[in-house]
Amino acid sequence: MAEGNGTAAEAQPQVKMSVLAQFVRDMSFENLVAQKGLTSGEVQPDIQVAVSLDARKRPQDHQYEVITKFKVTSKNKTNGDTLFLLEVDYGGIFHVEGVPEDQLHPFLLIECPRLLFPFVRRIISDVTRDGGFPPLNVDTVDFLALYRQELARRAQAQNAAPTEQVTQ
Template sequence: MAEESNGAAPEAASVPQAPRLQIVTQFIRDMSFENIAVQKGIPAEGKPDIKVQVNLDAKKRPEDRYEVAIKINATSSVADNPVFILELEYAGLFHVENVPDEQLHPFLMIECPRQLFPYLRRIIADITHDGGYPPLNLEPIDFLALYRNNIARQAEAAKKAQEAQPAGTA
């Protein structure tokens, strides 16, 4: 019996641990809702044109913790008249374990926002509804595609910056 457990111990030690993600807390870091149509007394009649921009940010915190934020900027207008502007920065503090360094950045920028999104979506729907408009129910965001587009945009910017340098200056 002792021989079997001694033989099994090295195998167990070599098995990689599964990544572990725990949401420690989540919170609204910053929020602004400007109800332009109501302030100016302009009726917001007609089909609104709504534009949504999404940005992500991640910061290292002590003890294997990371703060990940989703920044949403939503604007609504009817016939080129602004109706409202909503800016929301929603963040979560995550405890992350067993994620290799080369996979940490994509993990933080894809999986963590995916965990936060349902709460962010509800907050935006509540804010717009409480502002006197139908709830703005955001479509699900493909954070993997957003990450890939961001990486491609950064690579293109780096390539252009390198091409813009005069020859012999590196």
């Protein structure tokens, strides 16, 4: 019986992952406070952070590009005016082997962004500080929960689509 267990363990491939490159694909920072000439006494910030993910296979074997997209909006609580808008698309090129095909999609959209997150957090902090605001330290993102929300959203959209077609 021990041999059977050892054989089963040997049959499963070992997961290998390495980060080949990291990069800012696109970034935009709009400081509307400076453009409008507001003073800090007139500002009570309300900050919203939206995160989206994208992953795709590269032409090379076992290579994938994963992009984390952060949209940070700060609005003035008193009047709803936008104070600043920061959009960052931060990517990584990953070499991934040994992940079963049915687990590859969640692996790319959960594990890879987890590795990229500290770097994009630092960029957001630096850009907001350099833009004249207190450095924004974005809360840790739960990429597993984000992935599950996206699956639920897609399932709901897919279930709703046939119903809409039938009622029309």
